[in-house]
Amino acid sequence: MIINSTELQNNFGKYLMLAAHEDIIITRNGTEIAKLTAIIEPLAEKINLTDMVYEKSSEYSYDGRRATFEEFLQLQRESEERYEYIDGEIYWLASPKTAHQYALTELFGIFYNFFQGKHCTPMVAPYDIELKRTPENINMVQPDIMIICDLEEKLNEDDYYKGVPSLVVEILSKSTRRKDLIKKLDLYMSCGVGEYWIVNPDNKEVTVYFFENQNFSKNATYKNNEAAQSYLFEGLSAEIGRIFRV
Structure with missing residues (x-):
């Protein structure tokens, strides 16, 4: 996750908790300046990634860019599958x-x-x-x-x-x-x-x-x-x- 320094200062408690799950990259004026990371092993790293079946988001990459909300709605209308849309990424929901x-x-x-x-x-x-x-x-x-x-x-x-x-x-x-x-x-x-x-x-x-x-x-x-x-x-x-x- 990437955030700017102002966002970190205004919501430090929130990002301190999230750092237990993944590294937080802090930027200033668009430049990466620091990283907030957990001392203990992050929760995500404890998961057996070789056994994990990720949601099919890359199938809908739209020429390598994030999908717009309108593109997601069009996909939803044209398909009988179930999907979620989070921060520009489309996730297929498995049964x-x-x-x-x-x-x-x-x-x-x-x-x-x-x-x-x-x-x-x-x-x-x-x-x-x-x-x-x-x-x-x-x-x-x-x-x-x-x-x-x-x-x-x-x-x-x-x-x-x-x-x-x-x-x-x-x-x-x-x-x-x-x-x-x-x-x-x-x-x-x-x-x-x-x-x-x-x-x-x-x-x-x-x-x-x-x-x-x-x-x-x-x-x-x-x-x-x-x-x-x-x-x-x-x-x-x-x-x-x-x-x-x-």
Whole structure:
């Protein structure tokens, strides 16, 4: 990730956390001057890269340049496949495996029951969420689960939601791990999502990140006989043993 020195100064805590996942290159007046890197082995390096199947983004390189949002929308219209668009990169979404779908079903059931009769609404993928870093930098993602608290107010005339979910959940797989841990973590935090749950079927853990003012505030990881707890919604919890297959 490359940022300028002003951005680092204004959001040091955010980039200190992100440096645990990948190196942060700092520039001044367009020139690289420093690198923020983790002392411990970065999380991304702990992943067995030889076993990882990356999302098919290079297939849509558009003559070696990043795709525009309009080009992404055209691809989406012309294909029956599912895609996400993050910072100019297009990612093909592979069909999920059983462990992924088991965790998705169990967790959505917990959320659905909790929010019955409440103002917020749980939604499940595929469901496009449009997130804007700036008016020009538009991204389109499909979180596995979303908690939306302004659904009726943010529906456009074509019945598409144009707001920002309060809580999002991503269930890791080998093909999405790096994107979910790094790119989406930064995207959700930067665009106003309040809470981000990362569900890992491989090690049967759930990590909950709480964001305030588009920056890291709190986080916790739950495993074994524990129950993942929401910072944002009091009383919302999910027993780890229920989410994952034995």
